[in-house]
Amino acid sequence: MWWGAAMESPDPAATAAFYSRLLDWPVIHEEPGTSVVKPPQESVFMVFQLAEDYVRPVWPPVAGQQRTMMHLDVQVDDLDAAVADAAGLGAELAEIQPRANVRVMLDLDGHPFCLCRETD
Secondary structure (H helix, E strand, C coil), X not given: CCCEEEEEECCHHHHHHHXXXXXXXXXXXXXXXXEEECCCCCCCEEEEEECCCCCCCCCCCCCCCCCCCCCEEXXXXXXXXXXXXXXXXCCEECCCCCCCCEEEXXXXXXXXXXXXXXXX
């Protein structure tokens, strides 16, 4: 059974709190160096783990620099409102936006995540 995803962070509690507010999922566990967020599905979790030597990824990729290892896609109804909400929580809009119905955002640690609106 798949348990969930783990993401490295220089501040797991802050990053978990960011995603908790962004996705409206509760933080269900915190201990030094680890925080866990719970999606609504049973037996699925997102864990944020301390990486003391964390290197912020670069998006889009640049040769010789830290690449993004994964990203999250979040389905939204209103792209502009979702971008404003994410920015209000501390996310940054990425400089390059590859598709009209997707907004690439960067979380507090520089992990990219995509806000996606279905096309009509």
